[in-house]
Amino acid sequence: MxxxxxxxxxxxxxxxxxxxxxxxxxxxxxxxxxxxxxxxxxxxxxxxxxxxxxxxxxxxxxxxxxxxxxYTQFSLEPKGKYTVGVCMGTACYVKSSQLVLDQLIKTLKISVGETTEDGLFTLEATRCLGCCGLAPVIMIGDSVYGKLEPKKIPEIIESYRKK
Ligand code: FES
Structure with missing residues (x-):
């Protein structure tokens, strides 16, 4: 709603x-x-x-x-303090970005396009972020995280919660 x-x-x-x-x-x-x-x-x-x-x-x-x-550039819901963008471009996809996305959904307890209740994170699936050599890649705010293993996600998210 x-x-x-x-x-x-x-x-x-x-x-x-x-x-x-x-x-x-x-x-x-x-x-x-x-x-x-x-x-x-x-x-x-x-x-x-x-x-x-x-x-x-x-x-x-x-x-x-x-x-x-x-248009995806418009949002009907307020965005969180940090936008977490998971690259679903081809290079990232073949390097299992879906598993990274699944882990983010589990850690943040939201689906793509939603914002956490504390207003901290909005989860988005994005196109190629332009750093395919680092696949799979996510972006949180302006920071890029590459060669990501899903098990690293909780730790990364926690570091933003502590900021
Ligand atoms: S496909 Fe993910 S950065 Fe290019």
Whole structure:
């Protein structure tokens, strides 16, 4: 279920988004640009923000929701402090990245696309991270972990919990 945001606490962000929309001309890319701006302001695209964008841009809600859910760069849920990206590109896949992912799912107790209850980790499966020589690879925030054995995962995650 989607989390609800407090509109009163976010008035400044809605005002900024409104000003941004008013500055846009009615070009084709207006919805994508507006959703990018909204995600930058709120960190994700809760339903209230999608409704606001729909009302302000006069673009039907179904279209706004469709775009927000279609593109992976948009998130409908708040992200954790650390995004854990598991590379599922070919080189990593043949080096058993699925086992790394399975271990992360077990350690974090969440599925791909979810965020831990403490708000620390969001788990994602990604395309090639560009360091195939280190396969299998994961990224946590800006840090890359290569040649990973699944048994190392709990220790790595614990080091972030302690930060
Ligand atoms: S396939 Fe994983 S880094 Fe390239």
């Amino acid at each position: 989607q989390k609800v945001i407090d509109i009163k606490e976010n008035v400044t962000k809605f005002e900024e988004l409104s000003a941004y929309i008013e500055r846009q001309d009615e070009s084709q890319g207006v919805l994508m640009q507006t959703l990018h701006k909204a995600q930058e302001l709120f960190g994700y695209l809760p339903i209230e923000v999608q409704k606001f964008v729909s009302e302000k841009t006069k673009i039907p809600m179904a279209e706004v929701y469709g775009v927000a859910t279609f």
